[in-house]
Amino acid sequence: MPDPRPAGDWRALVDDQAGARWDVLPVALVVLDGGGRIVQWAQAATDLLGYAADEVLGRDSTEFVLPQQRAAARSLREAVAAGRSATGSFPVRHKTGRTVQLEVWLCPVTGPGRAGRGMLCLAADAREAQRTRSGQALPEGWFTGSPVGLAFFDTELRFQQINPALEAMNGLPAAAHLGRRPVEVLPGVNSEQMEAALRRVLDTGEPVVNFRRIGRTPADPQRDRVWSCSYFRLDDPAGRPLGISGSIIDITTDERDDLSSTTARRRVTMLNEATLRVGSTLDVARTGQELADLAVPRLADIATVDVLRTVTDAAEPLTGLAADAALRRLGKAPVYGSRIADVLAPVGRILYFPAVAPYTQALVDRRPFLLPLVDARAVAPAARYTSTPEQIRRMGVHSLMMVPLIARGLVLGVATFLRADEPSSFDSADLALAGDLAAHAAICIDNARLYHREHDTALTLQRSMLPRRPQAPAGMEIAHCYRPASDINEIGGDWYDVTEITPERTALVIGDVMGHGITAAAVMGQMRTTVRALSHLDLPPDQLLDHLDQAMQELDDPLLATCLYAVCDTSTHRCRFARAGHPPPAVITPDGNARLLDLPPGAPLGIGGITYTTTEVALPPGSLLVLYTDGLIEARGHDLDERLTELTDLLGHTGQQPSGLCDTLVTHLAATPAEDDIAILIARVGTPTP
Structure with a gap:
């Protein structure tokens, strides 16, 4: 009779080949930091080597390897620190003094919580592994007790087994996973990209390390989380793929720290550039264009800078708006090559807006204005004054910020930032950065205004004398x-x-x-x-x-x-x-x-x-x-x-x-x-x- 088991059933193939029973293989999980010190020690590791967690945490992992093999262990660890997965076999000292020959597999991962970048080490007693390969089943506490999410996929990318840690991460029982692919089980995360990574592992045999799974699961449906996933292929003795083993670690806290750090670095970098690039001359118009050029494309897809006409005409700016606003466009980016930017008024054009028009609200309120979503309802109030907002919305603009240019208590103008190609909306961090850039530009514009006023006065006085x-x-x-x-x-x-x-x-x-x-x-x-x-x-x-x-x-x-x-x-x-x-x-x-x-x-x-x-x-x-x-x-x-x-x-x-x-x-x-x-x-x- 034909085999009723589906093609690619990895456990069936293992049984047929008398291969490894990964669901019962006694593997101990150890997590190391970037320097090779132990930061996590699973119960299975205690069972394997006799040391309790408080006896090993913070110690160098090579301390437990017999002296004659420590150099080889360090070399293996250095290879992993360089971003590669590696395997080896080493004699390790048990707490009782006897020697245990371990088979280890290491891969670089992002550690749990605040552990930082490090290494995931899976270790097994070589003799026990050999016994398992001979078909002798062993206890599976190592699998169920692991704090790291573990999963096995067949060659069709279907879940074959997951441990309780992964059930908790996904918010679904094992029964909801088994026999189904990730895109069927977890539509709220980037499952299609995850499956592409799994197929790459199957096709090439090369592990995928630190793949980022991002999104929401039933365990936490109200917010996005981030996981670090590592996958490696399981082969039979003939080298044919049996399936894929995966380890999943929740790194949401680390990722938020990284995101915060990245945002801070971007903010500092752009502000540093602003001091060098914005206000390089005492020229009002050039300063406006420099601000627009700096913002695109790193902060916005399109940016415009407009100042009150009284600024460019060397008159004293108003401290508030009580009448219609006449603004001169000082800067626009990109200048060419953007169909959306082409719709907007060119540099040098005078723009007229009633004091009650939405465009002037940033000037009237003297506060930045954030519109995360530009929809038909949001642009409706401007329809009485201009068709441009609705036109650019239809062309793809989906998020907007308007930041007033204020210096020395005077309202000088407004900078507008738009997103169309960038899929994410502006957020509070973007608004804070835009505010800092606008504040610097406003001071530069006001310095240029004051300089030109004094320059013209001095020149008039000079020539008159x-x-x-x-x-x-x-x-x-x-x-x-x-x-x-x-x-x-x-x-x-x-x-x-x-x-x-x-x-x-x-x-x-x-x-x-x-x-x-x-x-x-x-x-x-x-x-x-x-x-x-x-x-x-x-x-x-x-x-x-x-x-x-x-x-x-x-x-x-x-x-x-x-x-x-x-x-x-x-x-x-x-x-x-x-x-x-x-x-x-x-x-x-x-x-x-x-x-x-x-x-x-x-x-x-x-x-x-x-x-x-x-x-x-x-x-x-x-x-x-x-x-x-x-x-x-x-x-x-x-x-x-x-x-x-x-x-x-x-x-x-x-x-x-x-x-x-x-x-x-x-x-x-x-x-x-x-x-x-x-x-x-x-x-x-x-x-x-x-």
Whole structure:
């Protein structure tokens, strides 16, 4: 008669082959930590070796192996620590002193509770195992008493036996498992993936270690749990597969710790990146785009950043919304390649929303807003104002966060984060991270706003105090220019002036207040007024600088400044100079030679107790004097003497017309973007001799 037992019945095949009776094999279970110390000792291990659990816990597992075999045992353990399963046979000392030859199988697993990563060791007395292989059944307490879930599957992946520990994990009796596949017994976990792993073990013979079973079982239907599963194939003496043995350990606590740790690491990493990538310049629009780029794709699939129009228009932001909101889109990610993002307004667009519209609620409430599920009901309130929410919902957006941008108590705007491709919804941890990122970006945006407001004020003040069109006295030709620092650098206190003392004598002055912003611009205005008044007294240059130095020390907010003062006589073509820490002037003679004038450098104004020196220089008629501030010649990473040489070389190869020379100097020498203000004053003294 044909065998009535189904094909692949592993126990039937074992019986036929006189193979191992795994349901009665006396196997002792021992769990080791990552360092090989014993952290769990089953009763079967006590029965096998005589030691109680409190006698072995915390001890190195190789202590019980006879000395001559300990090196081999450590090698086996190291192989398992590297992620491989391994088997071996070792003589182990029983508590009574006799020797027990053990057959062991070790595999890496995630330990129970807080035991951490470690190893699962199944050990059996080699002689008893041999007796069992000869068909002599032994007690099965090792199986029923194991705290680890144990299961055997046939070659059709049907449960053939499970122990009480696995019954408790699954919340179902053994009878509900036997003869059925995992997908039939446990639809609430990732059973299809589990079966794929089991088939891989059957096909390849390679164990699968630390497979994660995730989901809910009847034992705990209200929350997800995580188990670490390890599977290895059982073969008959001819090497044909009989089935699969599996061990299952609940690691939910460990997994939550890991998840918490992973979330914390992600949060720290992104916040660290935010400090480097968001707010890299004092540019409001760029900061908004940097925030969007940082959030996608690690936090969201789509992100937008909008600020109140009053922010970008340099007006004071509102502390709350009492009227309609006009927002400018500063950033959007991804910029290209996303059909959902394409539906959203582009960067630069002005968006208008009533104060009662749902979009502005994050601004009105000044609190982050989380919508875990974007469904038709959730987007219905926005339908009166815009069709976009419903449109992107239909395109796959299923979760949303809106986080206000608030800095120094001011509402600046809102950042919006959407998920479509990522299947999981935003949660409270995501909202906390988004809040931290938005808070950093808001400070950067507000810093840029405040900077630009002060920058514009200082620039307006600076330009209002410079001479609009210095009048060229008789016998002189004048050219001048002022170039402020770029937007990422503050306005300084560079200035120049031309004052006619007598019809033949003219004062040329150029200076630089050390410092930046409104204060430097204001001090510059005071200096220019003081110098103009002293110039009319017709003082020698050194005496004028002495008086100016004293005036600088009497300011309410003393600052240092450099200055070069010259009085040129167009009738004699002689000039007298005094220098207070300012770069030396250059002269271009009518024959095209250019050089720096060697003048005593002096010390900056405002120090006090300094004596300045007047130097008189005779110039050929038609010579060009070039006065400038240090912004023209100083460049990061370059030697000052080399830069001065570049200046004189450039002057020696330019034409003799003052007009256009200023632009030539700025074009060839100034850094881009400008790191400092630049002021240039050029004067032709007399008419060249034919």
